[in-house]
Amino acid sequence: MSHAAGVDVSQGTLDVCAEPQGASRTFANSSAGIADLLAWLAPRTPTRVVFEASGGYEKKLLVALLKAGQPACRLNAQRVHHFARALGQRAKTDPVDARVLQRFGDLVQPAATVLPDPDRARLCGLIQRRQQLVALRTGEINRGHQADPALLTSHRRIGHVLTDEIKRIEKAVDVAPAVP
Secondary structure (H helix, E strand, C coil): CCCCEEEEECCCEEEEECCCCCCEEEEECCHHHHHHHHHHHHHHCCCCEEEECCCCCCHHHHHHHHHCCCCEEEECHHHHHHHHHHHCCCCCCHHHHHHHHHHHHHHHCCCCCCCCCHHHHHHHHHHHHHHHHHHHHHHHHHHHHCCCHHHHHHHHHHHHHHHHHHHHHHHHHHHCCCCC
8 A cells, every 4th residue: 555755845855754664764955865755755656745835945846746757745834734733743843744744645635736837837926026026015115104214215215126126027927928
């Protein structure tokens, strides 16, 4: 019987639990480390490889897993956090997190993640960046309302730079290919 593999992703490492076979290991979160992880997983034939979205540190892993034909499941971290709490799991180490992810994969059996086509991914990236810039500009405007008069010019100047960048991103969105 095959089981899920759980991967706790961080900037530098990938902690993997492929229990109940008892196998777990740590790999570098690099191209070479991901290649080693794929080679290590292959004979274990996991039903799915489960990991949390972690600020983009998981993107190379996701692409590599999908290219290798592995059923990759990128999950919302809150969903896994609530699962761990329901299990009574309080410890917070990378190997423990990997084990929780493995159990989540076995019990919940989440659907595999599908990569969007490049045009959709680019458009989503532009929209996300615009949202970030708008939030930054709003913060700058709010800070400007309470700023010392000597600093008001600085807040306004940064606000104008952010507005210009938002306009540049909006133009890029306007010329992006239409996606269904």
